[in-house]
Amino acid sequence: MKDVARECDMSESSFYHNFKIVTSLSPIAFQKKIRLEEAKNLLATKNIGVAQAAFDVGYESASQFSREYARMFGVPPKIHSEILRSGVA
Known part of the structure; x- marks a missing residue:
């Protein structure tokens, strides 16, 4: 956060505040x-399991x-991947 705020020429708190205004998050x-x-996209388009999708997007657990x-x-992701692959969603 510190580096991104610095790149935007803002304090961390100002960056955080403005980020939340723009994104609502x-x-x-x-x-x-x-x-x-991204995990949803992987589960819909690749033949990978839930754990692999989790690790591919940066989750450790x-x-x-x-x-x-x-x-x-x-x-749950396992059920969602089955729905997405079947084309129902």
Whole structure:
């Protein structure tokens, strides 16, 4: 955060505040959303398992990934990948 704020010529707190105004999310929540969207894309287009998708997008814990994925998309990643691959979604 410090480096990004410096690149934008802002203090960390000012960067955080402005980032939240623009995105409606904190930088960490935004990063999580991007990771989970990428994982969704991987699960829909690649023949990989949930754990591999989790690790590919930067999660160290597949169980933490599954909890956060289900919270964001309303369905566990394994079931969601089956739905996405079947073309129902």
